[in-house]
Amino acid sequence: MRTLADHRTETRDLLARRLSAEFMILTTDTVERCVADVQACMTHLGLDATPALVERMAREHLVGMVKSAPPSRRRAPEPHHCDG
Numbered sequence: 001m002r003t004l005a006d007h008r009t010e011t012r013d014l015l016a017r018r019l020s021a022e023f024m025i026l027t028t029d030t031v032e033r034c035v036a037d038v039q040a041c042m043t044h045l046g047l048d049a050t051p052a053l054v055e056r057m058a059r060e061h062l063v064g065m066v067k068s069a070p071p072s073r074r075r076a077p078e079p080h081h082c083d084g
Contacts, residue, residue: 011051011054012032012035012036012039012054013032014051015035015051015054015055015058016028016031016032016035016036018055019031019034019035019055019058019059019062020032022059022062023062023066025066025069026062026065026066030065031058031062034058034061034062034065035054035055035058038054038057038058038061039054042054042057
């Protein structure tokens with residue numbers, strides 16, 4: 001079923017791009033791998049891997065990754081410059 005596989009890949013790519021923009025502290029590869037892993041796990045467990053569920057579960061996993069990173073790996077916030 002080539003069409004189903006293509007649709008799944010396009011959906012996964014779209015979700016990964018959206019989550020990469022949200023989790024800029026993580027590499028794009030990390031976010032893409034997370035989305036693919038979540039989708040594969042859901043499918044393996046026999047769950048309906050809808051885009052909304054994959055996105056929600058991947059987001060929760062990514063939040064956990066960000067919160068568990070040691071302070072030395074976290075990117076410092078950009079300084080705010082005041083004109084004036």
